[in-house]
Amino acid sequence: xxxxxIKSYGKVNLSLDICxxxxxxxxxxxSIMHKISLCDDVVIKWTSLPQxxxxxxLTCNKRFLPTDERNLAYKAAKLMIDAFGDxxxxxxxxxxxxxxxxxxxxxxxxxxxxxxxxxxxxxLWELGLDTKRLCDMGAALGADVPFCILIQNTKxxxxxxxxxxxxxxxxxxxxxxxxxxVKPSFGVSTKEVYQGxxxxxxxxxxxxxxxxxxxxxxxxxxxxxxxxxxxEEYTLKAYEEVQQIKDKIKAETTAEKVLMTGSxxxxxxxxxxxxxxxxxxYRMRK
Numbered sequence: 001x002x003x004x005x006i007k008s009y010g011k012v013n014l015s016l017d018i019c020x021x022x023x024x025x026x027x028x029x030x031s032i033m034h035k036i037s038l039c040d041d042v043v044i045k046w047t048s049l050p051q052x053x054x055x056x057x058l059t060c061n062k063r064f065l066p067t068d069e070r071n072l073a074y075k076a077a078k079l080m081i082d083a084f085g086d087x088x089x090x091x092x093x094x095x096x097x098x099x100x101x102x103x104x105x106x107x108x109x110x111x112x113x114x115x116x117x118x119x120x121x122x123x124l125w126e127l128g129l130d131t132k133r134l135c136d137m138g139a140a141l142g143a144d145v146p147f148c149i150l151i152q153n154t155k156x157x158x159x160x161x162x163x164x165x166x167x168x169x170x171x172x173x174x175x176x177x178x179x180x181x182v183k184p185s186f187g188v189s190t191k192e193v194y195q196g197x198x199x200x201x202x203x204x205x206x207x208x209x210x211x212x213x214x215x216x217x218x219x220x221x222x223x224x225x226x227x228x229x230x231x232e233e234y235t236l237k238a239y240e241e242v243q244q245i246k247d248k249i250k251a252e253t254t255a256e257k258v259l260m261t262g263s264x265x266x267x268x269x270x271x272x273x274x275x276x277x278x279x280x281x282y283r284m285r286k
Contacts, residue, residue, distance in 0.1 A: 003045040006116035010107035015206035041098040044120035051090035072114035104187030106262030115148035177270040178277035193263035200233040235264040253280035
């Protein structure tokens, strides 16, 4: 038996813009995603057994999460088995997810778990797949999975994500801030937000090219100027509590920038020090 533990990091969207709609109905995106230090722990174990099939056993410390085909980690294991199972032989894949990232938060928690399983089985089975090949496979699982593979399998922490979000251009970023995450008790349907955004009038958009350059040059003024998420136009109006959270952080803390990540509902805020972020966290918890 062999096992490996992968840190499944979350992400925030420093920017998110919609540039059009494809013929298949999917939106064309431009987004700068950045890794955060908060992560789940994904433990993958491989046991070779004298049998023809490879079984999957998935467990999680959060009992309300599905542990079957509905879970991206399970889907990732099945994807690897379908692609390489004939070469590996029979056995069992055991996966345990220790969740620390909130669920349905816009932080790519589930996507990161799926990415971790692809990376873990690639290493345990000694397949030798490079990051690009893993990203190509991960795109079949979800739009955020390739970025999660990038930040788990390389030293990159940031990337420009285009197309449906799966076309990655890594960015060598030195942008480092203390971050406060505030998530209300409910989740938001990504599908609902993308369907609803088409009827919204979007006035403020990020200059993605300027933001990419500013990330490389550590130009904080230009970075903050272009930290814009156009999906706020829908989510903040449809879910009043998300707007209230954003307003409260702005009014009652010393946050440098406050923005919703992904389609929501999590709002994140950047601070110049961990001490000020902790102080803001204590205030928001009240």
